[in-house]
Amino acid sequence: xxxxxxxxxELKSQGVHVTSLEQLVNWGRxxxxxxxxxxxxxxxxxxxxxxxxxxxxxxxxxEVFRPSPRQADLMLVAGTVTKKMAPQVVRLYNQMAEPxxxxxxxxxxxxxxxxxxxxxxxxxxDRFIPVDIVIPGCPPRPEALLxxxxxxxxxxxKEKLTxxxxxxxxxxxxxxxxxxxxxxxHDLTPVANPDIWKPMPLVRAEGGGE
Amino acid sequence: MKADPAAILEHLRTAxxxxxLALRTNPxxxxxxxxLVERESLVAVLQxxxxxxxxxxxxxxxxxxxxxxxKADSVAVVGEGGQVSHNEGFLExxxxxxxxxxxxxxxxxxxxxxxxxxxxHIPSAVPIFRSAExxxxxxxxxxxxxxxxxxxxxxxxxxxEFVDHPMRKDYIAPDDYEYEPTPHGAVVEKAKAHYPAADSxxxxxxxxx
Numbered sequence: 001x002x003x004x005x006x007x008x009x010e011l012k013s014q015g016v017h018v019t020s021l022e023q024l025v026n027w028g029r030x031x032x033x034x035x036x037x038x039x040x041x042x043x044x045x046x047x048x049x050x051x052x053x054x055x056x057x058x059x060x061x062x063e064v065f066r067p068s069p070r071q072a073d074l075m076l077v078a079g080t081v082t083k084k085m086a087p088q089v090v091r092l093y094n095q096m097a098e099p100x101x102x103x104x105x106x107x108x109x110x111x112x113x114x115x116x117x118x119x120x121x122x123x124x125x126d127r128f129i130p131v132d133i134v135i136p137g138c139p140p141r142p143e144a145l146l147x148x149x150x151x152x153x154x155x156x157x158k159e160k161l162t163x164x165x166x167x168x169x170x171x172x173x174x175x176x177x178x179x180x181x182x183x184x185x186h187d188l189t190p191v192a193n194p195d196i197w198k199p200m201p202l203v204r205a206e207g208g209g210e
Numbered sequence: 211m212k213a214d215p216a217a218i219l220e221h222l223r224t225a226x227x228x229x230x231l232a233l234r235t236n237p238x239x240x241x242x243x244x245x246l247v248e249r250e251s252l253v254a255v256l257q258x259x260x261x262x263x264x265x266x267x268x269x270x271x272x273x274x275x276x277x278x279x280x281k282a283d284s285v286a287v288v289g290e291g292g293q294v295s296h297n298e299g300f301l302e303x304x305x306x307x308x309x310x311x312x313x314x315x316x317x318x319x320x321x322x323x324x325x326x327x328x329x330x331h332i333p334s335a336v337p338i339f340r341s342a343e344x345x346x347x348x349x350x351x352x353x354x355x356x357x358x359x360x361x362x363x364x365x366x367x368x369x370x371e372f373v374d375h376p377m378r379k380d381y382i383a384p385d386d387y388e389y390e391p392t393p394h395g396a397v398v399e400k401a402k403a404h405y406p407a408a409d410s411x412x413x414x415x416x417x418x419x
Contacts, residue, residue, distance in 0.1 A: 083369075112388075117397075119376040119383045120368060123386070123388050183372070184371065185372065185373045186372065186373065186374065187386060191384075199389065200389075202405050203405060
């Protein structure tokens with residue numbers, strides 16, 4: 001049942017808070033995101049800087065970096081994901097408890113970045129796990145990470161717990177874990193999870209590209 | 211202080227008769243000349259450099275793939291000591307030695323494998339410099355040089371199931387092309403192979419779906 005925002009404001013001024021269960025749950029979730037404590041490359045340095053006094057990620061309730069995936073809500077993929085590391089990242093994601101969110105921080109985690117055509121570089125972690133927020137940059141500044149975190153909080157606060165448009169973690173049929181790629185002779189097998197990685201269809205203009 | 215490879219070479223010749231050594235001069239502004247050692251005498255030379263000449267630190271070991279031996283010899287001009295002849299390509303290992311005692315370095319020592327085949331090998335420097343262990347594993351992983359006498363020669367960067375050695379010049383990476391906004395050069399050819407052509411003004415555009 002929707003609450004009339006004007007009525008809610010008026011009640012609030014009288015010291016009465018009116019809310020829905022959904023809003024309350026989402027407020028709790030968005031206000032205490034505990035990230036998984038791991039870094040993959042130079043982006044991790046910016047991530048560490050964001051948690052320190054100057055940028056103070058604690059303002060958003062997200063300073064409690066957990067060394068165990070069982071206690072973490074948020075996976076911050078900060079840095080280049082090598083093909084050797086990718087199965088471990090997916091495994092860590094699978095071990096996290098629902099609800100869980102993923103931020104792909106920096107060009108490498110998004111697409112492979114400057115190392116895209118490298119023989120051991122995964123072209124984006126979104127090939128294997130669902131990414132909620134992408135933060136471009138090489139590396140992104142701590143302000144950009146905080147902006148990404150704010151965007152994620154907004155996303156969580158709009159999540160539906162019931163109905164057709166409910167969040168993945170509220171859906172009994174929603175996937176909680178994703179297949180871990182295997183090491184092949186030259187590349188990971190498969191190179192991407194077709195269930196979640198659907199690149200946009202592209203066509204090439206005749207004679208173009210030079 | 212910069213090492214003087216020419217003087218060190220003369221010293222090695224008198225101290226270790228029977229070893230085949232050559233000076234490679236670097237014509238570039240750095241003028242970082244190096245000593246080319248036949249692989250059979252590599253261990254003896256490194257041992258002598260460490261024990262008798264004070265080169266107590268091996269700071270770096272790296273590899274180079276030379277599919278074309280002529281190119282290898284044009285980059286580093288033969289100074290003196292004769293040409294080490296190769297008909298086919300070879301793999302080269304480069305050692306950077308420092309002397310913390312005499313504050314000299316780097317001294318660049320090179321050694322070459324006989325060929326670029328699967329059996330390409332060179333003696334390991336680990337018995338003399340323990341610091342070579344991981345770096346030789348890395349060279350084995352990426353270039354495929356076998357270091358004879360290495361205590362634990364396994365892949366270190368790539369996964370164990372990986373075949374081939376990706377830093378070799380003739381390594382062909384799996385064809386897993388993905389859209390790039392501004393392709394050029396060889397990438398354009400890849401893009402043409404992976405994306406169908408269509409009538410459009412833009413170089414690349416999203417299909418209207």
